[in-house]
Amino acid sequence: MDGKNIEILERGVGYQGFYRLEKLRLRHRLFAGGMSGPLVRESIDKADVAAVLLYDPRTDELVLIEQFRIGARDDPRGPWLLEIVAGLIEPGESAEEVARRETREEAGCAVFDLVHVNTFYGSPAMSSQRVHLYLGRVDSTGVGGIHGLADEGEDIRVVRLPAEQALALLGQGRIDSAWPLIALLWFASQREAVRARWLAT
Secondary structure (H helix, E strand, O other): OOHHHEEEEEEEEEEEOOOEEEEEEEEEEOOOOOEOOOEEEEEEEOOOEEEEEEEEOOOOEEEEEEEEOHHHOOOOOOOEEEEOEEEEOOOOOOHHHHHHHHHHHHHOOOOOEEEEEEEEEOOOOOEOOEEEEEEEEOOOOOOOOEEOOHHHOOOEEEEEEEHHHHHHHHHOOOOOOHHHHHHHHHHHHHHHHHHHHHHOO
């Protein structure tokens, strides 16, 4: 089935703030044939995101970031999560441009190469946003400190970890945000091949 199998009966804005919440009344094609009855669904509409896992093949280190996340406010370990660099794709920007820009803003370093990992919906039951995920080659020498844009309320701590340690944290459930989890699972399977290729260039 494709988008032609959806009939929008009514749409409106339920909330407009940091996110836009759209309320829709719709019908869709059923697998058994015919159309569903009218359904009411809400969708959070936000621009697509570029996200990048930063890797230094020379030192075999990953560069992650740690920041406050409101959705994890009741987590017993606290609402500061280990994540990967990410940012919204603004009109006229490519995902690759955003990956490079956000790496400078959030991690204080430059990306030399990008490998596209995948593009996926982060939470399609509630949002139209897609994530364009990359692995980025960086020089981790001297990388660290606190970064982010003050006018966006960002307070981002850069964390540099040996790849083995980062993957161990993944296995221990210490990295529990979807984007870094997906990125690290991919990285674990591709690490040696990517490292060999980047070290040869």
